[in-house]
Amino acid sequence: xxxxxxxxxxxxxEERIARDEKIEPKDWMPEKYRKTHIRQMSQHAHxxxxxxxxxxxxxxxxxxxxxxxxxxxxxxDEAGHGLYLYSATETxxxxxxxxxxxxxxxxxxxxxxxxxxxxxxxxxxxxxxxVDGAAIINQVPLCNTSYGPYARAMIRVCKEESFHQRxxxxxxxxxxxxxxxQKEMAQDALNRWWWxxxxxxxxxxxxxxxxxxxxxxxLKRKSNDDLRQQFIDQTVPQADLIGLTIPDPDLxxxxxxxxxxxxxxxxxxxxQVVKGHGPCNKERMKARVGAWERGExxxxxxxxxxxxxxxxxxKQAV
Amino acid sequence: xxxxxxxxxxxxxVRSKNGLEHRHFxxxxxxxxxxxxxxxxxxxxRRNEGVSxxxxxxxxxxxxxxxxxxxxxxxxxxxxxxxxxxxxxxxEVKHM
Numbered sequence: 422x423x424x425x426x427x428x429x430x431x432x433x434x435e436e437r438i439a440r441d442e443k444i445e446p447k448d449w450m451p452e453k454y455r456k457t458h459i460r461q462m463s464q465h466a467h468x469x470x471x472x473x474x475x476x477x478x479x480x481x482x483x484x485x486x487x488x489x490x491x492x493x494x495x496x497x498d499e500a501g502h503g504l505y506l507y508s509a510t511e512t513x514x515x516x517x518x519x520x521x522x523x524x525x526x527x528x529x530x531x532x533x534x535x536x537x538x539x540x541x542x543x544x545x546x547x548x549x550x551x552v553d554g555a556a557i558i559n560q561v562p563l564c565n566t567s568y569g570p571y572a573r574a575m576i577r578v579c580k581e582e583s584f585h586q587r588x589x590x591x592x593x594x595x596x597x598x599x600x601x602x603q604k605e606m607a608q609d610a611l612n613r614w615w616w617x618x619x620x621x622x623x624x625x626x627x628x629x630x631x632x633x634x635x636x637x638x639x640l641k642r643k644s645n646d647d648l649r650q651q652f653i654d655q656t657v658p659q660a661d662l663i664g665l666t667i668p669d670p671d672l673x674x675x676x677x678x679x680x681x682x683x684x685x686x687x688x689x690x691x692x693q694v695v696k697g698h699g700p701c702n703k704e705r706m707k708a709r710v711g712a713w714e715r716g717e718x719x720x721x722x723x724x725x726x727x728x729x730x731x732x733x734x735x736k737q738a739v
Numbered sequence: 740x741x742x743x744x745x746x747x748x749x750x751x752x753v754r755s756k757n758g759l760e761h762r763h764f765x766x767x768x769x770x771x772x773x774x775x776x777x778x779x780x781x782x783x784x785r786r787n788e789g790v791s792x793x794x795x796x797x798x799x800x801x802x803x804x805x806x807x808x809x810x811x812x813x814x815x816x817x818x819x820x821x822x823x824x825x826x827x828x829x830x831e832v833k834h835m
Contacts, residue, residue: 445805447802447804447805448805449805449806494785497781497785498785501781501782501785504767504782505765505782508748508765508766508767509765511748511766516745517745517748517768518745573765574765581785581786720746720770721743723746723770723771723774724744724745724746724770726770726771727770727771727774728744730771731771
């Protein structure tokens with residue numbers, strides 16, 4: 422194809438997206454569109470998979486059967502979300518093995534929030550309430566993104582995510598209304614998860630590099646700062662309601678903006694964690710890679726068994 | 740690692756309730772059809788989304804190429820006489 426022809430195709434492609442048409446796997450697409458989607462979608466899938474680790478940590482120690490079945494179901498959902506997203510990514514012509522390889526080698530990123538430790542039961546509450554809350558704000562606009570398989574996966578994910586947030590908030594509510602020790606535990610979890618949750622919505626608009634292109638392709642509908650403001654405005658009253666205090670001395674209702682003003686985010690911490698120096702980066706990767714490697718014989722055995730069954734069937738057919 | 744046999748990809752179709760057709764839900768990897776069915780149950784029907792599942796190994800699906808959409812689908816575009824609105828009838832005609 423000549424450069425002229427490609428330019429022309431690209432123009433038609435952008436116009437289709439602008440008309441709200443969806444792009445499907447076998448459609449022609451610019452290489453950059455394919456690459457950007459593989460990167461963002463696989464990063465999203467990796468986050469779901471690694472995201473199981475901090476919560477999986479508490480399944481055996483959940484305080485009641487009710488909490489245990491809920492947490493187990495939530496973690497299983499995260500696995501499901503990872504699988505929807507991996508298979509959607511594979512429609513772009515990358516194999517599952519390549520995607521795992523990118524995660525395991527550290528080439529691909531996952532959400533930094535999962536590099537923080539879960540040291541008390543209240544962290545299960547804070548993660549559901551805040552981390553899933555921020556994730557929902559990030560994800561809802563993606564239900565309408567331009568790439569069909571991604572949009573369809575996100576619709577399914579978003580439907581399931583709301584139970585996650587509610588179960589988290591319920592845990593926090595219960596602790597906040599419990600003994601002084603329990604309330605303190607809830608407050609401590611909020612203190613530790615608040616700022617990392619704000620960081621989940623991404624760097625501030627002035628330094629965010631991908632925004633314009635992503636807006637065009639509907640990988641993004643609102644800027645990071647707008648999403649963050651939305652998250653803060655909806656979460657602060659939820660904290661008030663259960664008597665917990667947002668750990669930000671500068672947090673103040675701004676009558677004129679009809680929004681909360683908030684304090685400075687420690688972006689140095691954010692970039693440190695992104696670069697691999699968070700409290701649990703190494704531990705998470707070790708757990709993930711270890712699980713993959715220890716499962717290898719099971720995958721091989723299943724494949725060998727399937728082949729043997731197939732051979733036997735073919736022999737009988739002769 | 741590279742000459743290893745990986746679990747093949749399967750396309751999953753789910754009937755959400757009797758009376759409706761099976762619809763494509765997504766795909767997953769499994770060693771064989773039985774495992775694909777079991778995995779599909781866990782991945783795609785955790786909340787009663789289905790009453791029946793079909794699995795088809797992805798390589799068995801033949802798909803049309805969107806680049807040929809012109810010759811495939813355009814012939815239908817100029818055949819307006821296949822639609823009821825093509826026929827001019829007086830307003831007085833009822834039930835038609």
